[in-house]
Amino acid sequence: MEKTFNPHAIERSWYQTWEEKGYFAPSGEGNSYTIMIPPPNVTGSLHMGHAFQDSIMDALIRYQRMKGNNTLWQVGTDHAGIATQMVVERKIQAEEGKTRHDYGREAFTDKIWEWKEESGDNITRQLRRLGASVDWDNERFTMDPGFYKAVQEVFVRLHKDDLIYRGKRLVNWDPKLHTAISDLEVENKDVNGHMWHLRYPLADGEKTSEGKDYIVVATTRPETMLGDAGVAVNAEDERYKALIGKDILLPLVNRRIPIVADEHADMEKGTGCVKITPAHDFNDNEVGKRCNLPMISIMTLNGDIRDEAETFNSDGTVNSEIDTHIPEQYHGMERFAARKQIVADFDAAGLLEEIKDHDLTVPYGDRSGVVIEPLLTDQWFVRAAPLAGPAIKAVEDGEIQFVPKQYENMYFSWMRDIQDWCISRQLWWGHRIPAWYDDEGNIYVARSEEEVREQNNIPADVALRQDDDVLDTWFSSALWTFGTLGWPEATERLKTFHPTDVLVTGFDIIFFWVARMIMMTMHFMKDDEGKPQVPFKHVYITGLIRDESGDKMSKSKGNVLDPLDMIDGIELEDLVKKRCGNMMQPQLATKIEKRTRKAFPEGISAHGTDALRYTLYSLASTGRDINWDMKRLEGYRNFCNKIWNAANYVQMNTKDEDCGQNGGDIELTLADRWITSRLQRVEAQVEKNIADFRLDHASQNLYDFIWNEYCAWYLELSKPVLWDENAPAELKRGTRRTLVRVLEAITRLIHPFMPYISEEVWQNIKVEAGVEGETVMTQSYPVLDEGKLDELAEQDIEWLKGFITGIRNIRAELNIGPNKELNVLIRNLSPDDQRRLTDNTAFLQSLAKLTDITVLSEGEKAPMSTTQLVGKMEVLVPMAGLIDKEKEVARLSKEVEKLNKEVSRFEGKLSNEKFISNAKPDVVEKERNKLKDALSAQERLNEQLNAIKAL
């Protein structure tokens, strides 16, 4: 083995070997255990969040595989409709100056397929670098032919069950991307805006109670007034009650619109009068339905003012009675320009009452970044409420459990008030909706055009046209758990691996994905008794990885960390180039460059996959935000190095040596029995913490055990035995065997977390450890063997550690070098102390660098010494030649002072009647013992202090 851990050298070959040998494919004899990877965007690249979640999934899968279960980690990618289409649109714009319309639908989608082929393996290559043990043989894509079949089937069946419908509805329209988007894709932002108070003249000479011939409405979007269909007031509102049923003469367009009564109008808010624009506002749309007001659509798909309004009745049918006239000066005007113009025109007409500053929330498209316009369009919807019922119940009944549990609230609150889901998108990249239209406007839904003709007896000469729209990406990803396994066919894979065990994902897509997956799966997947199957039993929600100061990582902030840079390292100049290249706003680049140079003055050094993964596990607590910390990455790189060097030491002492693998008598030292016992404990801890999805704790357990017990103490304790030429062969054999076997167990324990270093070390020691096999990946995971627990050995070693630490304390305080040999005196020994002393003389001499250890008899006078207590036993180091009386007095006084405080605290507690009578007896007993110990220590130290003072 190399002297220093070099991750690059070992990671390279192992992954390839594992994959080639087919270790990732399901093969275990035990129960099935399935995880579906949340499919990343096919043309995307791996970010920290992926690395985090995928590392967690890999640990769980590797753990279950080692437990002998039939594990499937299903891998695949998502076509990611809008995101991918936008990438390619930008690309052709930049490279060829063309838009998708220059290409036309077919040629453009071909272009996307090309791009997918070109860049699609980027993300899978990165997954491999992470060590992800996914089943590559069955990789899926949400637009592969099989998946398309599942999507079609679901659409057709939902439509048949009346759970999908088409209708003219108000939807969130993105005027830049020219598509409808769902509520979830709208990002609400607070902005400073204005509220315009506009005068709407009353028709027919009517007057308000105050004698005015107009009423005042307030609006934040004056341009929509062109589509006003009425003005609402509250039926209880004394100010306007009398006007209900009268008309308004809408300014600028001179349309007569009624004053209606509706609860939506709040007497306390604004002026109490609300303009109602059913075609351009969600609330107004509801009012329109209640009050039977028409929908007057005045905007184009670009968000410009139309030349002529389109009008519909509140039930969506065409209305041909209303005047569709729009004044010419607004035709084709961009919506925000129209806003200005209309305000100006109101002002000019003397109808602008007032402008107020107003903070409001404005909807933006999360992809396009432009203001979303509620617009009337024909769209397909999923009726969500009926699907939500069983999905809610599954979580209520605990069939699906969220980890951490608090996320169930989020799920419930959304699901219990779920709105219909707009699933059609006016894009070109995605699953085309399986619906066809004839020239008469009839709609047919079926799996194919042939099926439509067949089912409806439509002859071949009647033209049918398929719907142009595609489905929301999340519609197909909602089928991920069963679509990937071969549904709608009743495949063996589906039978074996569904329902899956755990879904690992971020809270940001609970609504987008998790909830919809539950709804879809429970509707389509039934068990043998016809009961709905859940898609997964646990939903493990991870936190979001943020940068070191808690900010979300984003390209425009220039704080994105690439997991592969953590693994391989990157030069500063390359990092700067990477972060500042392709910036939309060049002035940002300067800022980002500065920031990057400050944060990483020397670039980023290579840390290796194992260190990255271990850092991620250690951060995987239950919090919602996880702040990335380079220092922790360094710490775990050092941990890798520690393991490496320990292995190096073990190998030096066991290679070609007798480790008992060929038989022979074995005698175990106290240290051997101790570390074996401690190993059992850590095995139990790790098992529990993995079961609880607390990988942060599991990784901490292993870190502590490996570094602070195995390396810091056990390896040191092995030296006196191995270096003692006179030690009996069976003793050396026992220590060598323990040394190598515990390390072998460590490699198995740590394998799910650190796949590479564990494999490399395991391969190097497996012969000496007496195990056979091709890879640690398929070895059994260590489990607690109660027969190997050794309570007494653990206590004895604690005593030994206390003794040694005591001596080290003295050395540090008196400035005695670690290599200077010391003699010590001991007194006040219990029988246990006596036994331990006899048994461990060799360890003590070696680890504490002691020559003589002399036991003083009762009352025997000691020379002037410095003292440490090990339990009640006193350890004295004669100070002749080392003496610093004042220093020692100060030290002891401080100790005594501390003890005094303790004593008075315990005494106070124990003299409290209520404590004695209320606290559990064992707690009281414990306190009593503590007091006793403190008192005796106090006494000993006081004696010592007086003795020194007396000198």
Add this chain to the structure above:
RNA sequence: AGGCGGUUAGCUCAGUUGGUUAGAGCGCGUCGUUGACAUCGACGAGGUCGGCAGUUCGAAUCUGCUACUGCCUACCA
């Protein structure tokens, strides 16, 4: 406006059912390299657990209020 989190050492975070002197890593200080490891070792300093009140023999932990902070949902004529 409603909901859910967070607030513990200089920094990043653990702390399971209330019960030793509240822990870890990093950072900091002192000392130390001839035999696994300076990507290391030994020792140490550092916290009235956001604030107030309450329940209790006992509160970082339970309850109420409050401050700051983050997110989610809804509304904003």
